[in-house]
């Protein structure tokens with residue numbers, strides 16, 4: 103089938119005003135932030151989609167998916183476009199990007215039952231603005247909050263900066279509506295809890311557009327007490343000392359909203375004005391006064407217990423001020439992109455993993471040693487370090503961060519720099535029994551390890567794909583490895 107036929111089929115479902123075939127927009131839609139440098143340099147190696155379409159109703163989504171299913175047209179669901187792992191990258195000639203831009207209604211804010219229902223294309227910031235005026239919050243606050251939308255946030259199993267208190271998006275979603283490739287619309291109802299078989303919300307949450315299209319989401323609400331926020335910061339000797347304090351806080355049952363430890367290198371890029379060459383440990387406690395005071399006392403007791411690793415406390419105003427500037431707006435994203443047109447450097451590539459408390463310090467050291475010893479372009483690294491930013495009763499995450507000067511052709515950047523580092527991080531994580539993917543989704547560039555990530559349980563994922571997307575039209579190459587796409591992995 104050629105692209106004109108695809109467009110004719112789409113035109114039977116949507117008016118021209120909801121179909122975009124502008125060349126620049128199609129180029130932009132061909133890849134996400136994973137290939138942002140190649141995209142900025144106009145050397146993308148992936149085909150543009152046939153069109154971007156903007157359905158306005160669930161019924162239109164259902165008709166589009168059913169049509170694509172019948173004709174074997176690849177579908178890439180899209181919401182806020184902040185994907186970092188290739189989930190929006192296109193590997194097929196005949197692809198429709200189904201964008202949630204016009205599914206943008208806040209349907210209901212139910213203050214009594216503490217839940218809000220929105221369409222997939224509502225930005226989290228827009229919802230939070232409405233809620234904050236009423237003294238409420240979702241508790242979800244990824245750095246991309248100003249731009250990311252509820253459909254994408256649920257589809258990627260995203261997590262926010264206050265996760266240690268509120269959890270990830272999977273802890274927030276009460277119910278949702280989603281559309282499957284055959285056009286079936288499934289509504290998962292909003293109840294506090296149920297034991298009605300397996301939790302089917304999780305078929306949609308984290309599916310990264312590979313099983314279904316999420317059209318509507320209901321999330322929990324919490325009372326919001328920003329005036330009570332307390333920030334605490336410390337300079338510490340090393341990452342392992344910080345991890346010990348994080349664990350102590352968590353296993354004693356405290357739930358600060360933020361609990362983080364930064365390596366010295368990562369601290370330098372965030373806290374150059376106060377880090378003094380040390381690692382940084384920081385916390386934020388929030389909620390009603392009683393909870394905040396108790397949480398503060400719990401953190402201070404944990405720091406005291408491990409004071410051998412402590413260098414000195416940090417003025418809490420510095421931590422509060424840093425937090426206030428952390429989120430990225432669309433302008434920040436655009437400025438970074440423009441910067442890449444002129445600069446041969448890549449700042450802030452990340453790979454985020456998780457493991458239990460025992461494993462995390464070992465994993466951190468193993469990765470640091472291997473990258474320094476084995477990465478052929480180690481001399482081009484301008485920064486290599488990381489932080490832990492999401493903790494649980496049984497472990498925490500690690501966010502490896504690496505910046506480098508690019509001394510190769512733009513089209514070779516990922517092959518020469520990012521992939522070898524990512525491979526070391528993923529290999530070490532899987533070897534030690536951790537998860538190679540804490541919160542950005544697998545996307546396309548960790549799909550070669552999806553089987554290893556899940557082991558014998560991969561059977562369940564494979565069966566889900568076969569059952570819900572038997573013709574393989576949903577986001578080809580994402581989560582599920584495709585040999586055909588291997589040429590884009592090199």
Ligand SMILES: Cc1cc2nc3c(=O)[nH]c(=O)nc-3n(C[C@H](O)[C@H](O)[C@H](O)COP(=O)(O)OP(=O)(O)OC[C@H]3O[C@@H](n4cnc5c(N)ncnc54)[C@H](O)[C@@H]3O)c2cc1C
Nearest residue numbers: 181182183184185189244245251253254255260261311316
């Ligand atoms: C500056 C910056 C900071 C970030 N900070 C965080 C952070 O703190 N925490 C975090 O978890 N992530 C973070 N991310 C990553 C990203 O914001 C998240 O993955 C986010 O959840 C993506 O949402 P989106 O609406 O932009 O989705 P998109 O980028 O549009 O899509 C992401 C994936 O979801 C699928 N998808 C999108 N919409 C739908 C839908 N309606 N139905 C089914 N599938 C769909 C897409 O096909 C794709 O695979 C950050 C990204 C940036 C650029």
